[in-house]
Amino acid sequence: MSEIQFEARGVRKAYGRTEALRGVSLTIGAGEVVAISGPSGSGKSTLLLALAGLIRPEAGEIAYDGARLDDLGEAHRTRLRRRQFGVVLQFGQLVPELTAAQNVALPLLLERHDRAAARRLALGQLERFGALDLADALPGELSGGEAQRVAAARALVTGPRVIFADEPTGALDTVGGEHLLKTLLGAARDNDATVVMVTHDNRVAARADREIFLRDGVIA
Amino acid sequence: MIRLAWRLAFARGWARPALLAACTAVVSGLLLVTLAVLRLPAQPEERLLAVITDPGTRGGYAFGAALLIIPPLLLLHQVVRLGTSARERRLAALRLAGATPAEVRRIGAIEVGIPVFAGSILGLGLYRLLRLCFGGTRFGEYPSHAVHLIPTTVAPAWWETLLVILGVTLLGVAVGALASRRVIVTPLGVTRRAAAPAPRPWGALALALAVVSGLAAMRVDGPQAHTLGMAGALVAIALALLGVMALAPWLAFTAGRIVARRARTGPVLLAASRLVAEPRPAARAAAAVGGIGLVAGGASAFVADVMAMQNDDDGYYLAPVALVAVCLLGALVVVVGSLAVHSVESLLDHRRSVASLTALGVPVDTLITAQRWETGLVALPMALIGTLLGSVVYGLGPVGGPSFVWFACTIVGLTLVAALCWVAVLAAVRVVRPWTVRAADPAHLRTE
Numbered sequence A: 001m002s003e004i005q006f007e008a009r010g011v012r013k014a015y016g017r018t019e020a021l022r023g024v025s026l027t028i029g030a031g032e033v034v035a036i037s038g039p040s041g042s043g044k045s046t047l048l049l050a051l052a053g054l055i056r057p058e059a060g061e062i063a064y065d066g067a068r069l070d071d072l073g074e075a076h077r078t079r080l081r082r083r084q085f086g087v088v089l090q091f092g093q094l095v096p097e098l099t100a101a102q103n104v105a106l107p108l109l110l111e112r113h114d115r116a117a118a119r120r121l122a123l124g125q126l127e128r129f130g131a132l133d134l135a136d137a138l139p140g141e142l143s144g145g146e147a148q149r150v151a152a153a154r155a156l157v158t159g160p161r162v163i164f165a166d167e168p169t170g171a172l173d174t175v176g177g178e179h180l181l182k183t184l185l186g187a188a189r190d191n192d193a194t195v196v197m198v199t200h201d202n203r204v205a206a207r208a209d210r211e212i213f214l215r216d217g218v219i220a
Numbered sequence B: 001m002i003r004l005a006w007r008l009a010f011a012r013g014w015a016r017p018a019l020l021a022a023c024t025a026v027v028s029g030l031l032l033v034t035l036a037v038l039r040l041p042a043q044p045e046e047r048l049l050a051v052i053t054d055p056g057t058r059g060g061y062a063f064g065a066a067l068l069i070i071p072p073l074l075l076l077h078q079v080v081r082l083g084t085s086a087r088e089r090r091l092a093a094l095r096l097a098g099a100t101p102a103e104v105r106r107i108g109a110i111e112v113g114i115p116v117f118a119g120s121i122l123g124l125g126l127y128r129l130l131r132l133c134f135g136g137t138r139f140g141e142y143p144s145h146a147v148h149l150i151p152t153t154v155a156p157a158w159w160e161t162l163l164v165i166l167g168v169t170l171l172g173v174a175v176g177a178l179a180s181r182r183v184i185v186t187p188l189g190v191t192r193r194a195a196a197p198a199p200r201p202w203g204a205l206a207l208a209l210a211v212v213s214g215l216a217a218m219r220v221d222g223p224q225a226h227t228l229g230m231a232g233a234l235v236a237i238a239l240a241l242l243g244v245m246a247l248a249p250w251l252a253f254t255a256g257r258i259v260a261r262r263a264r265t266g267p268v269l270l271a272a273s274r275l276v277a278e279p280r281p282a283a284r285a286a287a288a289v290g291g292i293g294l295v296a297g298g299a300s301a302f303v304a305d306v307m308a309m310q311n312d313d314d315g316y317y318l319a320p321v322a323l324v325a326v327c328l329l330g331a332l333v334v335v336v337g338s339l340a341v342h343s344v345e346s347l348l349d350h351r352r353s354v355a356s357l358t359a360l361g362v363p364v365d366t367l368i369t370a371q372r373w374e375t376g377l378v379a380l381p382m383a384l385i386g387t388l389l390g391s392v393v394y395g396l397g398p399v400g401g402p403s404f405v406w407f408a409c410t411i412v413g414l415t416l417v418a419a420l421c422w423v424a425v426l427a428a429v430r431v432v433r434p435w436t437v438r439a440a441d442p443a444h445l446r447t448e
């Protein structure tokens, strides 16, 4: 087995009274493709967000590359995420005022890349996901599935070491979902990137190296 | 980063940046006028209104000009908050795309800063324009117009101008930061810091302090009596204005609660309960009304004072009153803007519930009536309390006791201010009618 990239121990997270995660421990190796599955409300999204450093667990530890992720400061975590992680969520992730291409280029611009180069890279990623003709559309003009493809292009534009995807194929039909997934996994393999994805779909889960099944906030 | 902020500043059309720029232009223009007046020598070499020429009242005039920046600043605050929910969604999306909290804050500041900076430079032009139209005339030259309000023989120094431009820009950015201080932007959306507690009448404290300093100002004697008295009076006026405006949220909340309990029709209930739930935005929009009322009340007592003296020189005293009246009307126009912007903001924020109301069969006219109530329920009490306060304090202080003339003038003042305030409410609701009709479109039920 490859070296350990993520190590979670006893992770807990509650929203008010709802305990979304009730002590989750797991390890994920570098380059591994992991699917998180389980019934609705079992805490899949919450676990993904905690691993990606987007939410902070109340108890437990999460280590990335051997260093604690959960007690890093907000700005620190954000920069780490921007450089090393790519995130595709269920919805509501594109900046409504920017075009698809600008949205994809955004992480590069925040890293102070040259604008022309950033746009070139962004268009390249959009093309990869078959969304080049959407480059100048605003998110409001995109369908759910199109927005999903743009978000996937953005997640890959920095060449991340880890890709997090929350139901990336949820808004797509079977063929479109298949294509998006193939592209995402292909890009991940090219970069030797780790993939952590949440999915309802057994066929999607089947493409993973390993499946983690959650029930009521614990690994079943 | 600046390019990004630039793009975001204009992404939702020009209305917001243009309004921001207009507000700051007025603010910096007025400050330049104030500075010019303060630069006048004891014996100006030009023909100006008597209150400006007389060094004894000049300070008061400059102070008045500076006070006029309050309504546009309040409007600025409203405009910054305009479309808050869209703005918050954007900031959250930026965070998710990898912008750090500090970067998001910087983008937000630049976004407001660009139009505000442009506005404060435009203020220079506004000052020039005002000087052209209302400038003083050098002795010996033939006056080309009748009203001389702004010195032309002196002007603010270059560094003062620079300071005004930078200061007003910073002020605008600070007001912008203030408007969004209660939200924490996370990559997954915006959470509000603990809900603000129900408003309390703290403004009354400032009003009490105003009375104390006003009384103290009248009691001082000694060689510095005039200067001290003047300073005390100005402090008292500033405190009174602050107090009345600070009372607004409490007043909105209380008025809403009282009316909600007695409401018999749908629109009234809707308006009153919205005030109870969120008294602050409406109060902010109507706060300047209280200040206008206060000044108007003071002015009506002053008129009573002049009429009671019955001397031939009424013109000398009444000219400044006319000037004050014109300024108050100008301020009221800004208030119409504030109230309108507030209505639009509230519509945008409650878009879904507004749309669901129409889907339930509530006609648009009912919604408009509710808007009128919501605005009027805050603005009218503010206007009345302000006017009454101004008239009572001025009437009992410097004039020394109520008289019949004072009583009559106060009644006239109250009626006038209330009527004008109602006109402002009607105008504001009329202005936002297109937005209301659009917000009432049930299509909003499926978006977002």
Ligand SMILES: Nc1ncnc2c1ncn2[C@@H]1O[C@H](COP(=O)(O)OP(=O)(O)OP(=O)(O)O)[C@@H](O)[C@H]1O
Residues within 6 Å of the ligand: A015, A016, A018, A019, A020, A038, A039, A040, A041, A042, A043, A044, A045, A046, A047
């Ligand atoms: N922001 C939130 N506020 C309050 N409760 C939340 C929040 N996010 C999630 N929850 C609750 O936490 C629990 C776990 O939610 P989570 O989104 O992790 O589930 P999930 O497994 O991803 O479900 P789904 O398959 O429907 O996406 C649920 O009961 C949910 O209601």
Ligand SMILES: [Mg+2]
Residues within 6 Å of the ligand: A044, A045, A046, A090, A166
């Ligand atoms: Mg989920």
